[in-house]
Amino acid sequence: MRRRWYAATIAVALVLLDVAAWAEVVLMLPPSGQGVQESFAGHLRKDxxxxxxxxxxxxxxxxxxxxxxxxxxxxxxxxxxxxxTLAHHTHANWVVSPVVHLTDGGVRLELTAFLASTGRCETVARELDRDSLQPQVREMLAVLLRQEGVGTGALPWEKSPSALRSSPPGEKRIETEQTASSTQEPSRSFMPLLGATFGGSTTLARPEQAVGSSTAWQGGVRAGIRFGEALELALGLRSNIAGPKATGFDLSARYGFRISEGIRVGPELAPGGFVQGGGAQRTSLSLRFSLVGSLDITPHISIEAQAGDITWVATGEESLFLGGATLAAVARL
Structure with a gap:
């Protein structure tokens, strides 16, 4: 019973860790602009x-x-x-720059968002009500901080598409700028992926009555979808090609933090099943946690390494724990 409690505690902790890691990192720069009162700039930064x-x-x-x-x-x-440069030094996914313009009797806020993975810059602007800064800024950020970009339709705070046409001559609502890179990722909102894996594992803890080798080598395949620039969901299948007969299958969720151009590191959580062969002939629930590093060779091909591969298998009264590492080659279509 105690071992089951330990296993459940570890599983819950890993789930919480994985959920927390899904958030993107944003560098929100201090507001700039001529003639802006320091007190207003402070409130705007806080909000x-x-x-x-x-x-x-x-x-x-x-x-x-x-x-x-x-x-x-x-x-x-x-x-x-x-x-x-700022994104590189802070490992931020986004850099947001607020610029305040004083108008006749009012304040106009211009927000520019830079997406580090593609080099895209987009800008939106609106007149501000000083008494409700935070909800207005949040509405602007909700439009900017998304992988698909701002788009071409009317913004939420615009009453109609004609509001865009009424802007002063020479003023642009959206400005987009791209920077090229040999390993720049495609900017589509999702991409199918297919990969081949090879790895090894060893038993960290197993039932006392278990016999046979505790080390195995596996080969497998992985297929799924990348959403945006960092989140991946995939189905995986692994089978031991050396060592005890066993096959594992899972549904994995992964989030990759951008470390530098073409390099990502992040956690992966994968619930699934574990089929034991040989004399055991048993199918059990499993939960795997890994730390994954990815290096883009081209915009569509990457090499990945998984460290840890901590896997809990519910074998009955006593749980089975495995650990290991995996290498993979992945194509994003």
Whole structure:
């Protein structure tokens, strides 16, 4: 009973860790603009950071932000190259730059969002009501911080598409800028993927009555879909090609944090089943947790390494725990 409780506790902890890791990292820069009162800028910064968190993202720590801004010559990032530098130093998925413009009797906020994985910059703007900053900024960020981009339709705060046409001459609602890279990922909202895997595992804990080798080598396949730039869902099948006869299948969820161009690291959680062959002839539930690193060789081909591969198998009164590592070659179509 105690071992079952331990296994359940580990499983819950891994689920919570994986869910927490799904949030993207956002660097929200301090507001800039001429003639803006310091008190208003402070309120805007506080409300902007709160809006990012409410949208389910993670904020770059302020000390990391300050250190990264020191790498910018004038301390003020205002183009894609400087945004890319900040994203690299803070490991942020997004860099958001707020610029405040004072108008006749009002305030206009312009938000520019830089997506590090593609080099895309997009800008939206609106007149602000000083008494309700946070919900207005959140509405703007909800439009900007999405993999598919802003789009061409009317924005939520625009009464109709004609509101865009009434903008002053020369003013653009959306400005898009792309930076090229040899390993830049396609910007589609989802991509099918197919991969081949090879790995090894060893028994970390097993029932006392178990006999035979505790080490095995596996080959397998993995097929699924990548959503956006980081989240992947896939079906996997593995079978031992050396060692005890066994086959595993699972549904995995993975989130990859961008470390640098073409390199991602993140957790993977995979519930599934474990079929034992030989004398046992048993099918059991399983839960696997891995730390995955991915290196893009081309925009569509990557090499992956999984470390840990901690797998819990519910074999009955006593649980089976496995650990190992896996290499994979993956094509995204």
């Amino acid at each position: 902007s950071r709160l809006a990012v968190v409410e949208l389910g993202h993670q904020l770059v720590a302020e000390e990391q932000e300050v250190a990264a801004l020191r790498t910018i010559s004038d301390g003020l990032a205002d183009d894609a190259t400087e945004f890319e």
